[in-house]
Amino acid sequence: MTHDWLAFAKALRSIAQTGQTYTDNKYELERYHQLEALTNQMFAVLGDVPIEKIENLIIPDQGYATPKVDVRGAVFDDSGRVLLVREMKDGLWTLPGGWADINEGPSANVLKEIFEESGHRASQPRLVMLKDRSLHPYAYYSPDHIYKLFYVCTHEGGEFVPNNETDAAAFFDLDDLPPLSEGRTLPVDIHECWAFASSGAPGIYSD
Template sequence: MSADLPWATDGMAAAERVRRAAVLLAGLAQDGLTFAGNDYESDRYRKVAGLAVELLAAVSGRDAEELTLELGRDSGYATPKVDVRGACFDADERVLLMRERADGLWSLPGGWADPGDTPTTAVLRELQEEAGVVGEVLRLVGCWDRDARGHTPPLPVAVVKLFFLCRVLEQGEPDPLETLGVGWFALVDLPPLSTSRVTEEELHRCLAHHRDPSLATELD
């Protein structure tokens, strides 16, 4: 498979190949619209963006208008979105999870980094809002590509995920608008996970770094 289509393999399903190609097309179209030198070029890139949306709609079953709005939120040079997650463990090696309002499933506290945030500022804010935790960042566990890590369902944008090992300094109450609840869970007895946000394998990697601070940050 072409090196221009990251994480594609010969055994990948056709629909997933199309989705990843469409994500790249959407990014190329966004770049083209940003740097287009004339109306003719802009028109061509708008058509490329439209084709990318149609491909994404065809393989995802989502509405093309909805996808157009989602892809149109960003402007300028196309880059991956950044998702931050904070992993806290207690003395019994239980992990702190929060229950998502969006799907009723469980995840590490986290979300999109906002413009103006440093990565650590973003994850500490998410910990406080979603889990009621005043914490500190100990280290970066992993800088991972969402598609490469097998998160489902797939998204119409590229995402880089930053997982931080954190320590709880103070436990309070989460924002009720952000979460349905919080809890500490052993990794052998996890609740249903929101796999769009976190996988069991990622939790195990976080626990490995909790146990062994000498481990190097893991990179895709």
């Protein structure tokens, strides 16, 4: 019998966070803090990394625990090539995107991420799919429960602009993709986005 210990640890962390938000009892609060510390230790063991790295990785959060939202934009040129950016953190390629910012709708977020990371302008974001990251074979584990939103966008032109997250941007043939940062983007993500883009479907309203 196999057990998804990462899912167990995420559930315990969610209980600890929500409990800290709603309890007025100082003894219960102390227990929830202890539970939070214990889940950090579990993440460190599961990821085979020092506890300090886990504590620095997890951004303190408050309130009812909910999934984080990652937005990714698929932009294709007239030849059907896909726009990818190269991440400085691992030197691998991905669809441009990142965490959704508050006070902005997801479609506005993805257009901003495309421009900031690639220097290319895009328009008409159409929601293609929403994936629960934990249900797909992304490369590295995350202590967060993450929803990934994928958009197909229309290319409006541009060129790479140096920034603090990516060091290159280029268009690639779908049958000749570069090494991907598979914690962010899987080959199937790109091919599913292209299947949608080439179908002429209108997409889903997402704001």
